[in-house]
Amino acid sequence: MTVWERRDVPFKFQLSDMTLFSVRIPLQVRSERLVADTPPTHELRVPADALLAGSQGYVVRGLPVEGEPRVLSKVGDFICYVPQQYHHCYIDLSQTFEQYQKKFSSKTRSTISRKIKKFADHCGGQVKWKLYREPGEMKEYFALARAVSKLTYQERLLDAGLPESDEFQREAEQLAAAGRIRAWILFDGERPVSYLYCPVADGVLSYSYVGYDPAYMDKSVGLVLQWIAVEQLFSEGIFKYFDFTEGQSDHKRLFSTHQRRCANVFFIRDSLRSRAIVFAHRKVDSLSVWAGEMLERHGLKAKLKRLLRGAG
Template identity: 70%
Template structure:
């Protein structure tokens, strides 16, 4: 495979959810797809493709690996950097919704159904959620979803909210015209409270942008919308997988049918600037993990994360 996308890749220096600054290296990137059925590797090697002009190396996201990898290793003329290793979660949509529900214990099904009913009762007895998939619906979708996104910690702290640009909207309209967008919003009356935006590639829906109004955190609106979206996708029966992409969380593990150990693997040409960025980034990650462990030990981590995420 040689479908590389060259871009300036940011290395964000973070303490928990707080981004202090970022530095960039130009790399050529690709992400492994669920439909490719890539075999797990024990020790990833440098890709055999040629470097594009201006590129300092490669990054492969979602690479299946056999087990934990060293964070920083020299591989020939490159530094192999593995900042993220995680259980890659996805839902196999090639079944019925009734079959999917059997993966949950009776207790979990009861909990999910109770939360859905609780929010429906809050809304007057019925859920108000909408699917957006047509190009003429995209502008309305983004206007509504952006109302929620600007409130989320993903946007305020991580610069990872739903993009607010005409260029991104036009791209969404093109994808929708090709049948390659499924986007959802959950409402409380006329107020949007949660959104989920999923582009589609080769029959795989990507969990690309998601967020909820922090005022509704105790009402589990993210879980409610996810449940309704998954049910709709099973009923539609057009897609292969729902890919929760990078990282793992209780939410992703709850809804997934399969998990696989994966890593984001960088191969960066050895040099003073590149090495300084990678080693400093790895050190910051270690410090963030250490400080998080200390805060957890004293019962302060969850309180601090809540302040960072939901303070205005």
């Protein structure tokens, strides 16, 4: 039986990284899991499961697909909306670290080594980092990671920083007690400069929260910490995959061993309100893409991103 979770799902109206506003629709949500090895589908169908009380539809995240599904269509009594299609990146951890390194070209390995050495030289010759995995370590981890998260563009612009609630920290402690947390901090001396937080389910680590101090943007501290984390996970040898979750980026493509084409698919019961929300969301999204293409054409996109991510 499929397990659904009812949520008030936000539709964020964004231009690039900036959220203008959001509208919520009560929907029931599930995510396709890597370990399920779901075959790709070429036809999007409304789930057969009954709607939960108060739910106005379904969301299936990370659904493997063939080709490129239509962004908007009508399926029975539902609007089918596919706002995100991407290559889902992940690392197969069943191999050795030596085998993993062979996926990189000699030029890329040299570049990674050079960036790690550059940061080590900045720190006086040695890279300092710490793995947090025990319940008693979570308080220290959150104090350090939150100090970095408050500086990141994820928190300032996307409202996606590391949560600071007591409830979230208690949940982390419970996961740690069950051996289901791996979290890292990278330091410059005693100063935390980058963090990575990965809960574990069914032997799969999820790339859930990540960030770095924008003052260290030119020192590639995110890449340095990712490399350290991956090497440490291979040394443990107990996990199946490192899941970069939905969305794609150069960072995820660089470190992944596999990619599969996926989509986030919404089936929303047809109504005037849902049509207005979905169509408006689609228009704003298209405008954002157009604006990004125009900035790229004039050589301004990368500069604007650096400005937004580095601004305090």
